[in-house]
Amino acid sequence: MPEISRDEVAHLAMLARIDLSDAELDHLAPQLSVILESVASINGVAGDDVPPTSHALPLTNVFREDVVVPGLTAEEALSGAPAVEDQRFSVPRILGEEA
């Protein structure tokens, strides 16, 4: 199993949308390597004939009756929002400056 490099951690942090500082990268990268080394022991333990389990108990899809049930009001749904405008979530710009 490959060791995880500082650059890889920086890339993963970008994918996970977390701004890690240099100090955090220095701290996290070696710890992640140790964890990965430990979990790598499972490689090859289960052969191709073993089916994967996603949930411990068998599940079937669940539907409910197509009837109206009360939900949150707009005020309730917006009550925890960092910014609200005209009964909507107000968010920063989503396009680049050149757009």
Add this chain to the structure above:
Amino acid sequence: MSDLTRSTAAALAEGLAAGEVTSVALTEAHLDRIDAVDGAVHAFLHVDRDGALADAADSDARRARGEARGPLDGVPIAVKDVLTTRGLPTTCGSKILEGWVPPYDATVVARLREAGLPILGKTNMDEFAMGSSTEHSAYGPTRNPWDLDRIPGGSGGGSAAAVAAFEAPLAIGTDTGGSIRQPGAVTGTVGVKPTYGGVSRYGLVALANSLDQAGPVTRTVLDAAMLHDVIGGHDPRDSTSIQQDWPSFTEAARAGATADMSGVKVGVITELAGEGWQGGVMARFQESVDLLVAAGAEVVEVSCPSFVHALATYYLILPAEASSNLAKFDAMRYGLRVTPEGDPSAEEVMRATRDAGFGDEVKRRIILGTYALSSGYYDAYYGQAQKIRTLISRDFDAAFADVDVLVSPTAPTTAFKLGEKLDDPMAMYLNDLATIPANLAGVPGISVPNGLADEDGLPSGFQVLAPALADDRVYRVGAALEALHADQWGGPLLDKAPVLAGAAR
């Protein structure tokens, strides 16, 4: 009644029914106890004095009209801060949810309210339930009432410490890899992880959906059973909730308390012993097994060979699910928003917010999960872990074909010192060695206090696991062991805990 805070919930329920005590009086007694000791213990993140007393007054009025909603109507409870509570802050121990007040109740919380249990407050936890010591809370650690320099276990250290310190007779915890049972073991209290799907996850802020399960945190097995009877059962709002009628767990616990174990076949798990297991914990375990034998149980050793891979499997599946679940903390709809200088984009706001709002352990696991789910690594890590999950379930199936319950020590050691493992993630993860297999296979488990280790005089726990849906067995065997030990000790283990000096919040 004498000391209200030291009574069991079952005794409080009887006192209420007999008119010997009011819910207001016993809720007030617990709020006073919180005021007196929680400055030292820090089990609570939020205490709702006014709300709890108002609920208690309603309960007393109901009972006076002859309309009590059940045995626990009026018995107060503490709730882990990972379950949403309408009108009460819910932080999950994270800065990213600081000050968030949910507009809805988790189903577990709604059922507590319907059953008339006043909610004392919200208990401390490792951030988003990631940890085994409650040191990863963004609001500071909870301390173990047995020794304030030691951890109370995690992630539900707050709930376990609250009942161990007599701040609440009952509490709710959640168990993803042992977060109810391991804190129970190290604080000398009882914790139950029900069968996956036995208790609704609606309103439980998800850590790992396929593993999370809420359950009782109490001082006695009977109290846990009574609480389970209140919170369990099918919920149409949780698509993984099991649709079936459950037997009365209260009756199972009462039957077990007769301590007759004849006809019960108990399997000792070979793999959960050996190197890394504290001598005093193993000595207490053997003593408990001997007590069960003396009470008529047949005990055999059972090998579950895939369990040696459970820890590694868990630390791939959990981060993978967690990294996906925590993507919802995006600074747009609720929680913290950190806006960098200038005219930042939504993505830059997200990145800055998640850096400021998440602690170290959460970042570690999100990045680990993102890695495990990356193309190129998916089959080697996540895919492989899911297959081993199948092997672990097969080990349980094979074992339960031969025995009624499986047993092991709940945790490999007693409570360690605060700070000792904080920056060594793998050492921290090893605490969950014995509890994780149950989560991977969805089976129920209980931890019952079974004595003090000779080396350090700290509590150890005895774990009982049963097949999926057979939660009644963990109550029956757990109650039997509890009764056998109480006879041996002349009272509950918590009688031996040091008296907490008053330390105001």
